[in-house]
Amino acid sequence: MIKEKGQILLDYINKYVSLSEAEEAILLSMVTYRKYLKGQFIVQQGDVCKYECFVLSGCTKTFHIDDEGQEHIVMFSIEDWWTSDMGSFITQTPADYNVQCLEKTEMIMFSHDIIEDLYAAIPKLERFFRQIIQKAFVASQKRIVRSFSLSAKERYVYFRNQYPKIEQRIPQYMIASYLGITKEFLSKIKSQLILEQ
Amino acid sequence: MIKEKGQILLDYINKYVSLSEAEEAILLSMVTYRKYLKGQFIVQQGDVCKYECFVLSGCTKTFHIDDEGQEHIVMFSIEDWWTSDMGSFITQTPADYNVQCLEKTEMIMFSHDIIEDLYAAIPKLERFFRQIIQKAFVASQKRIVRSFSLSAKERYVYFRNQYPKIEQRIPQYMIASYLGITKEFLSKIKSQLILEQ
DNA sequence: AATAAATGTTAATCTAGATTAACATGATTT
DNA sequence: AAATCATGTTAATCTAGATTAACATTTATT
Helix, strand or coil, rough: CHHHHHHHHHHHHHHCCCCCHHHHHHHHHHEEEEEECCCCCCCCCCCCCCCEEEEEECEEEEEEECCCCCEEEEEECCCCCCEEHHHHHHHHCCCCCEEEECCCCEEEEEEHHHHHHHHHHHCCCHHHHHHHHHHHHHHHHHHHHHHCCCHHHHHHHHHHHHCCHHHHHHHHHHHHHHHCHHHHHHEEEEHHHHHCC | HHHHHHHHHHHHHCCCCCCHHHHHHHHHHHHHHECCCCEEECCCCEEEEEEEEEEECCCEEEEECCCCCCCCEEEEECCCEECCHHHHHCCCCCCEEEEECCEEEEEEEEEHHHHHHHHHCCHHHHHHHHHHHHHHHHHHHHHHHHHCCCCHHHHHHHHHHCCHHHHCCCCHHHHHHHCCCCCCHHHHHHHHHHHHH
């Protein structure tokens, strides 16, 4: 793997745990670097998800297609975030979600085949992943509360403040899907907000 | 701690990792057993959450009170489940949620003061908690998708099938809150379902 | 530059679910 | 047994957001 790409991952991990140089070398030898083009899929609903992916650059959407064929976006992932279908990854059963690149995207990929060996070789990673999953879980629970306690307009304003960088690079109809509303209604909300200020 | 109560926890943990007898003894010496009465609070919104709790018996609700004073139930916890405000627990900042007992409830409590020592003494627990939090995160993400892709009636039917035991012991208006609908509308849904079958 | 494809807007109409309010039942307390 | 409190039901009215459809703008492709 290209050394400077690996360093981005190591810097990220070292914010949570401190790896020795030997551990860093082992880690980088066990993961893989890969580029995807805009539109390519990392995971497809129904397939078994083989990788947990750390995004180096670019952007992905994670979405579910329901029985009526409607697309529901669960999350976006940009630099320094993770993406995959974790449920599928940990149980090795068919994925509920698609993960698709919205831009040219660079990833570091942790294969299911090596993840147990990796934990065995570097037990600290168990702690590292526990910590980042805890954060993700907490964020997910807060999002459930927001989906029930806030109006669509309030959710949009929250999203815009929370993720200003994401809003700029993603089409509005995808943000509507993430917020659980139609693109038409988001358009209405935006024009209301312009009138208000 | 009462030995047979500790055994319930050990049995649960040993489904994920296998503890030696020495580790089991250390674990039980570091956690505490406690009983709560119906109505008592384990965590109160605004306080810092000091404990991760494993429910031995009884039932709790985790809820958030929003700016309008509305209560939103995030989860119920019964036997063999966990409860706390994890966000508050890991960052030791004020809690977003209340956790209140709906019945007389027995818990085993992991204090924030000992949790790091516990991980140091029994590294396997790092793996154990990673695994259960992964499961919780996956469930939470699926719930977000359901909240956007299913109607209130569909969400209720799903809940009833998924947690038949919980439905029986909890007042209907709390189930409505968990589903993100009013008690009046849940009542309407139930009468519709009776007519349908 | 012209065309096509993707994205965004506006407005009319419709509906799932909220709100309000009155009443019913059941459990607890005195 | 009466009274109080918690829980559940029904029905009328209201509203946030969906649906439909027509059009506008921006971006990509030839």
